[in-house]
Amino acid sequence: MRTGVFSAFGISAVLAVAAPSAAASETSAVKAAPNGIELPAGYKDWPVISSSHRVDNNTLRVIVGNDVAVRAAREGHTNPWPDGAILGKLVWKEAAKDSWPKAIAPAEFVHAEFMFKDAAKYAGNGTGWGWARWVGMDQTPYGKDAGFGQECIACHTPVKANDWVFTLPAQLP
Amino acid sequence: MRTGVFSAFGISAVLAVAAPSAAASETSAVKAAPNGIELPAGYKDWPVISSSHRVDNNTLRVIVGNDVAVRAAREGHTNPWPDGAILGKLVWKEAAKDSWPKAIAPAEFVHAEFMFKDAAKYAGNGTGWGWARWVGMDQTPYGKDAGFGQECIACHTPVKANDWVFTLPAQLP
Numbered sequence: 001m002r003t004g005v006f007s008a009f010g011i012s013a014v015l016a017v018a019a020p021s022a023a024a025s026e027t028s029a030v031k032a033a034p035n036g037i038e039l040p041a042g043y044k045d046w047p048v049i050s051s052s053h054r055v056d057n058n059t060l061r062v063i064v065g066n067d068v069a070v071r072a073a074r075e076g077h078t079n080p081w082p083d084g085a086i087l088g089k090l091v092w093k094e095a096a097k098d099s100w101p102k103a104i105a106p107a108e109f110v111h112a113e114f115m116f117k118d119a120a121k122y123a124g125n126g127t128g129w130g131w132a133r134w135v136g137m138d139q140t141p142y143g144k145d146a147g148f149g150q151e152c153i154a155c156h157t158p159v160k161a162n163d164w165v166f167t168l169p170a171q172l173p
Numbered sequence: 174m175r176t177g178v179f180s181a182f183g184i185s186a187v188l189a190v191a192a193p194s195a196a197a198s199e200t201s202a203v204k205a206a207p208n209g210i211e212l213p214a215g216y217k218d219w220p221v222i223s224s225s226h227r228v229d230n231n232t233l234r235v236i237v238g239n240d241v242a243v244r245a246a247r248e249g250h251t252n253p254w255p256d257g258a259i260l261g262k263l264v265w266k267e268a269a270k271d272s273w274p275k276a277i278a279p280a281e282f283v284h285a286e287f288m289f290k291d292a293a294k295y296a297g298n299g300t301g302w303g304w305a306r307w308v309g310m311d312q313t314p315y316g317k318d319a320g321f322g323q324e325c326i327a328c329h330t331p332v333k334a335n336d337w338v339f340t341l342p343a344q345l346p
Contacts, residue, residue, distance in 0.1 A: 044345055045243075047218045048263065053226040056275035062221050062235055070218075090221065092343055099332050099339055102229035106343035118345050138346050159272050166272055170265055170279035172217055173312050 006113045016070045030139045033132035035146040038068065039139065040114060047075050050170040053104060060106050063167045069117075073169035075154065080128070080163040085117040087167060111135045111142070113152075115165065127153055127164045174315065203312045206305035208319040212289060213239065216261045222246050223343040226277060228269065233279050234338045237261045243291075246342035253301070253336040257292040260340060263282065284308045284315065286325075300326055300337045 028038045046064035053060050069085035072078055074142045085088060091113070092106030094133035113133035116122070122130045131152040142148060203212045219237035226233050238246060242258035245251055264286070265279030286306035289295070295303045304325040306315035315321060329337045
């Protein structure tokens, strides 16, 4: 009967897949991080806050933010960032452009990682931020268990005085 | 009777001016390019299409797009790009990050430059694109006269076969 069920719902299933926005379908398809944090819907549509090129691990990054984060960045309220701010970092391996070899551009997608500011909710880890990362094009949650955030925090400790954030919003008109 | 007409509509006209978003007011403050192209409203809120680091002139770039361009990028319809697509490039001078010196990040804002696809409207310059750039934090239009676009086109000629566009959309989940 399984075949029959699939046949009966075949057409509507196809329509259901076609209908939702990209943002909605992407969230439902991706597993939560081991600490329970969900991939933010629509993050690929968020505005740019900054970018970087890490020459130590040969990656290009664009830092984006949700509406709370972008407003805070533009108003200069980033130390501390306000509750509700989410910062996203999109990371790619680097490659010289064929069309302009002196330009380094994104190659394979590496991961998308996020910081979620909520001073009360995330007071327990000592930072006021929730941490999460989804790896690769299949967006596999990073970390074996909920303790993975300690690895994020250890790396961000040098910027503890900047509310644990490496990113300084890029100057924009 | 004209004065009477203006008086009758005075209040609603004031409300109409007060209501627009920040994006609309920012456009009105910036002069059009010498070829008549206006700075696109809201470009700072556009999603990311790619990024680059030009090591020949020490600048970091993030390439963003309007809704038509982002849809085309995600669907792989970029050669040619569809009419209505606008690509924006945000350019900053580079600087090593104090907090992580092996990361190169944006320093001073250099300019925002745009390509506007309309095969019919811009057939005359041989590319099907309108070209414009606004320089610096005060967004001064680039170019002495309407012929400045030839400078853009000359530089983009190596990618003529890619619909005159250097950017290849970055891989995203």
